[in-house]
Structures are given as structure tokens and as C-alpha cells.
Amino acid sequence: MHSKVFVYGTLMQGRCNHYLLKNSTFIGKGMAKGVGLYTVSSDYPGAVLEKGETVLGEIYQVNSSTLQALDELEDNEILYKRELLPIELEKGGKIIIAWIYLWLGKISPDCKIPLKEQPWKKAT
Numbered sequence: 001m002h003s004k005v006f007v008y009g010t011l012m013q014g015r016c017n018h019y020l021l022k023n024s025t026f027i028g029k030g031m032a033k034g035v036g037l038y039t040v041s042s043d044y045p046g047a048v049l050e051k052g053e054t055v056l057g058e059i060y061q062v063n064s065s066t067l068q069a070l071d072e073l074e075d076n077e078i079l080y081k082r083e084l085l086p087i088e089l090e091k092g093g094k095i096i097i098a099w100i101y102l103w104l105g106k107i108s109p110d111c112k113i114p115l116k117e118q119p120w121k122k123a124t
Contacts, residue, residue: 001063001064002061002062002063002064003061003062003064003067003098003099004027004059004060004061004062004087004096004097004098004099005024005059005060005061005062005067005070005098005099005100006030006032006057006058006059006085006087006098006099006100007021007057007058007059007060007101008032008037008045008047008055008056008057008058008100008118008119008120009044009045009057009120010043010044010122011058011070011073012057012058012119012120013026013058015122016122017073020066020069020070020073021060021062021066023063023066024060024061024062024063024066025060025061026058026059026060027058027059027060027061027089027096028058028059028089028090028091029056029057029058029059029089029090029091030056030057030058030059030087030088030089030090030096030098031054031055031056031057031087031088031090032047032054032055032057032085032087032088032100033053033054033086033088034049034050034051034052034053034054034085035047035048035049035050035053035054035055035085035100035102036048036049036050036053036055036112037053037055037112037113037118037120038103038107038108038111038112038113039111039113040103040105040107040111042122043122044122045113045120046080046102046103046105046107047100047101047102047103048102048103048107049102053115054115055118056115056118056119057119058119059087059089059096059098067099070082070101074101076101077104078104079103079104079105080101080102080103080104081101081102081104082099082100082101082102083099083100083102084097084098084099084100085097085098085100087100
């Protein structure tokens with residue numbers, strides 16, 4: 001079984017956890033609308049449902065074992081919750097349904113990552 005996943009942090013190309021997507025197919029860059037991005041740790045961001053906001057990231061087609069590995073990395077149902085959302089492809093504007101990991105912890109308004117500073121990069 002294959003699924004589409006939208007990633008916006010350490011799983012993106014050139015980031016530390018991208019190796020987990022080595023057997024996956026890159027579909028393209030995209031954006032999750034109605035989602036805000038926050039720094040939740042010095043090492044990774046968290047996305048939350050937030051009207052009027054957008055998160056930039058990448059979309060991959062993954063197999064079931066990769067999806068399971070991503071669930072483990074993201075502590076699905078503990079730190080993040082995997083949900084299906086519409087994602088707009090950057091090229092062509094097509095809407096696809098993909099999994100995204102939404103942050104379950106607290107966020108601070110002053111830790112918001114505005115669209116102009118995306119896609120996310122680890123703080124140095």
C-alpha cells in the first residue's frame with residue numbers, strides 16, 4: 001500500500017531525517033493551507049491547524065513500512081498526530097490528499113515561522 005506524505009521539517013531534502021524517505025518517490029513541493037508553522041524545539045518545527053496560514057514543504061509517495069518508520073520518528077499520537085489534509089502542489093496548483101504530522105504540544109505565538117521564512121531550516 002502506498003500513501004502520500006507532506007513533510008515540512010527534518011524529513012525534507014538535505015535535512016537530518018531525510019534518509020527515512022530514501023525508498024520513496026518525490027512528488028513535488030507543496031503547501032498546506034490552514035496550517036501554521038512553529039519552532040517547537042531548537043531541532044524541529046511543529047505544524048498546527050490555523051486558519052489563514054500556510055506551511056511550505058515537500059510531498060512524497062511512501063510505502064507502508066516507511067509510513068510506519070515516520071510514525072515512530074514523529075511519536076505519532078504522542079508528540080504529533082498524523083492526519084489527512086488537502087495539499088496544493090506548487091507547480092500546477094493541483095490539490096492532493098496527503099498525510100501531515102500535526103504538533104500536539106503547546107505552541108508559543110512568538111515562535112511562529114512566517115511564510116517568508118519557509119521552508120523550515122534548523123536554527124543555528
